[in-house]
Amino acid sequence: MLLANYHVHSDYCDGTNKLEEMVIAGVAAGLTSMGLSSHFPLPFSNDWTMKVENVKNYLDEIKRLKKKYTAIIELYCGMEIDYFIDRQDISDLAKKIIPQLDYNIMSIHTIGKTFGDDVSYIDESQSGFALGIEKYYHGNIQTFIKDYYEGIKNMVITFEPDILGHIDLIKKYNHDHYFFNENERWYQKIVTDCLDGIAKTKTKIEINTGANLRCPGVGRYPSDWIIPEMIKRHIPITIGGDSHSIAGIAYEYKEAETYLKKCGYQEYWMIKKGRWEVQPLGV
Ligand SMILES: [Zn+2]
Ligand SMILES: [Zn+2]
Incomplete structure (x- = not known):
């Protein structure tokens, strides 16, 4: 069984449970290593990330939980940090906080301009996504997809995050x-070009199992056809539930493990005693 989850939200951002409730759910699911990864504050107003003034409390609370649960689960302090395509950068505050974390996930959630408070999102709603593509790309989805994967590749090459979050969120x-x-070939070519760039770094691609829980029918991130392409390029993986509630802690883990093994992945990466190590699949 899969023993880790490094993509866990809480009520510090848009999750519904307290950090401690997520930890207890992780223990109950048999996890031995878990990373807490609330959405890092954004440099514009929004209702889904942590507030800047809560960052210190978040770090302190995870310290407390690490001590309290040390005998039964290894806990790690992370954040899901946004990269912005229009800036080709992360926020200055994120750069300051990253050294205080045990690990970081980097993801892209926005479309177009991220200055001002009227920002468009990839994953908020279908109509919101369509409006963003209309507003910034005159409805040309291919141009956006090109920019998106180019952004993912630049993000990974520039910052080499520990984990790349939900690589194909745009689906x-x-x-x-x-x-x-x-x-279609054009789409697959854009994705595999992106994988070529990622393969030059140490960044691990997250197998994000929580997608179906939040949006039934989506499948997993990355899509099934991408997994063999990742194996070809020897790209390392981690496991993340993108858990926004206790129900999402080990959501569809069995299905993910079975599929990864079927494709030929033999191991995934876990943090053990503070260091990234490989863990055989199916043990
Ligand atoms: Zn995300
Ligand atoms: Zn997330």
């Missing part, structure tokens, strides 16, 4: 090929 509202067809 979240793409049921029945609503915006694009993943099976």
Whole structure:
């Protein structure tokens, strides 16, 4: 069974449970190593990330939980940090806080301009996504997809995060090929070019198992066809539930493990005693 989850939200951001409740759920699910990763504050107003003034409390609370649960689970302090395509950068505050974390996840959630408070998101709603593509790309989804994966690649090469979050989040509202067809060559070429860049770094791609819980029918991030492409390039993986509630702690872990093994992955990466180590799959 899979023993780790490094993508765990809480009520410090848009999760519904307290950090401690998530930890207790992790223990109950049999995890031995867990990373807490609330959304890092953004440099514009929003209702889904941690507030700047709560960062210190968050760090302190995780310290307390690490001590309290030390005998039963290893806990690590992380954050999910946003990279902005229009800036090709993360925020200055994120750069300051990263050295205080045990690990970091980097992800892209925004479309277009991230200055001012009227920012468009990839994953808020289907209509919001469509509006963002209209506003910044005159409805040309291919141009956006190019920019998105170019951004993912630049982010990984520039910052080499420990974990790349939900690489293909842009498919979240793409049921029945609503915006694009993943099976088409142009799309697959853009994704594999991105993987070529990622493969030059030490960044681990997250197998994000929580997508179906929050948006039924999405599958996992990355999509199944991408996994063999990652193996070809020897790209290391971690496991993340993108858990926003205790129900999401080890959501669809069995299915993910079975599929990874079927494709030929033999190991995933875990933090043990503070260091990243490989863990065989299926043990
Ligand atoms: Zn995310
Ligand atoms: Zn997340």
